[in-house]
Amino acid sequence: MPNLYLLLAQAAPAAGEAATSKNPIVPEVNELIYSILAFAVLIVLFIKFGYPPIKKAMEDRTERIRTDLDKAESAKTDAESILEEYRKQLADAKGESNRIIDEARQQAEKVKADLLDNANKEVAGLKAKATEDIETARNAALASLQSSVASIAIELAEKVVERNLDRDTNQRLIDSFISKVGS
Amino acid sequence: MAEDRIDSYGAALFQVAQAEQDLARVEDELFTVANRVRSNDALRQALTDQSLPVELRQGIVEDLLGGRASPTTTNLVSMIVGAGRAKDIGAIIERFLELSAGSRSETLAEVTSATPLDTDQQQRLAAALSKRFGHHVSLKVTVDPSIRGGLIAQVGDTVIDGSVRTRLEQLKTQLQESR
Numbered sequence: 001m002p003n004l005y006l007l008l009a010q011a012a013p014a015a016g017e018a019a020t021s022k023n024p025i026v027p028e029v030n031e032l033i034y035s036i037l038a039f040a041v042l043i044v045l046f047i048k049f050g051y052p053p054i055k056k057a058m059e060d061r062t063e064r065i066r067t068d069l070d071k072a073e074s075a076k077t078d079a080e081s082i083l084e085e086y087r088k089q090l091a092d093a094k095g096e097s098n099r100i101i102d103e104a105r106q107q108a109e110k111v112k113a114d115l116l117d118n119a120n121k122e123v124a125g126l127k128a129k130a131t132e133d134i135e136t137a138r139n140a141a142l143a144s145l146q147s148s149v150a151s152i153a154i155e156l157a158e159k160v161v162e163r164n165l166d167r168d169t170n171q172r173l174i175d176s177f178i179s180k181v182g183s
Numbered sequence: 184m185a186e187d188r189i190d191s192y193g194a195a196l197f198q199v200a201q202a203e204q205d206l207a208r209v210e211d212e213l214f215t216v217a218n219r220v221r222s223n224d225a226l227r228q229a230l231t232d233q234s235l236p237v238e239l240r241q242g243i244v245e246d247l248l249g250g251r252a253s254p255t256t257t258n259l260v261s262m263i264v265g266a267g268r269a270k271d272i273g274a275i276i277e278r279f280l281e282l283s284a285g286s287r288s289e290t291l292a293e294v295t296s297a298t299p300l301d302t303d304q305q306q307r308l309a310a311a312l313s314k315r316f317g318h319h320v321s322l323k324v325t326v327d328p329s330i331r332g333g334l335i336a337q338v339g340d341t342v343i344d345g346s347v348r349t350r351l352e353q354l355k356t357q358l359q360e361s362r
Contacts, residue, residue, distance in 0.1 A: 146358075146359065147359060149358070150355055150358035150359045151355075153354075153355075153358055154351060154354065154355045154358070157351060157354060158351060161331060161332070161347055161351065162331075165331060165332045165347065167298065169332070170297060170298055170332045170333070173332050173333045173334075173345070173347070174296065174300070174304060174333065174334055175304075176345075177308075177333055177334045177343075177345040178304065178307050178308050178311050178334075179311070180345070181308070181311040181312060181315055181336065181343060182307075182310065182311030182312075182314050182315065
């Protein structure tokens, strides 16, 4: 820093002399004007031709980022929707599986009840048939016994009749018949 | 039609017997013939067998009745057999007997007995049947030991059964039906 002041101090007499001699550091006025004009032209050119592309690039980038953000948001929303859908489907599947299990259980209960009912009916039918068979056999035995008893009784009666139906008895039967016919 | 034919044959027999003035004997003999044919299966089959020549069947009649029955009876039975009506001979003779009894204003009673009936029993039975049916009844008695005892009397369609066989059958039926 002191060196800078020293240089400026040394330069001051030089500037004072500039009125008389040229300062190598301070540009000429016209050079300055030209420089300023050139800078202004440069600025204008920059504003005119350089800035819009940069601005557009920035805007494009901003827009791309915004689009990406929107897409990401949309993807997130979609993912959440799909997740929700999956959850719903999972819940439905669970409900369906529970329903199927309940139906299967009810069907099994019904099959069990039907089997029991059929078995009970079959047992009742067999029991009724056995009772009927017993009754039929009993009636047949009774009928056979009755027939045998009747046959034996008739045979005995015939033997008694043969033994006792002599001529006198037959004559009495004939006389009795004649009396009944005429009465 | 069969009834008409039987009536016609019965009437023919009656007219022939009446013309021969041998009605009472022919009645008895035809009644006996009817009973024999009814009770003898072999005889009935021989007389009704259409495969046998008519002459042979009539020869059987001649052998059975010739010399034992009157010529009128023999000829009448032979005529029935020769006409191929032996299967109806029982009905024809029954119709003849009805006509014959009717000619005397009598009704025929066919009586079946296990033993022969004496004259007194026949008279008392005829009187009893006449009283029951309201007109004079003449008897034709058949002896059939298979009825075991008692009597069976048939007058027209009415049968009065007092036989021991029927009573035993009724007893058997009652015993079988009673439970």
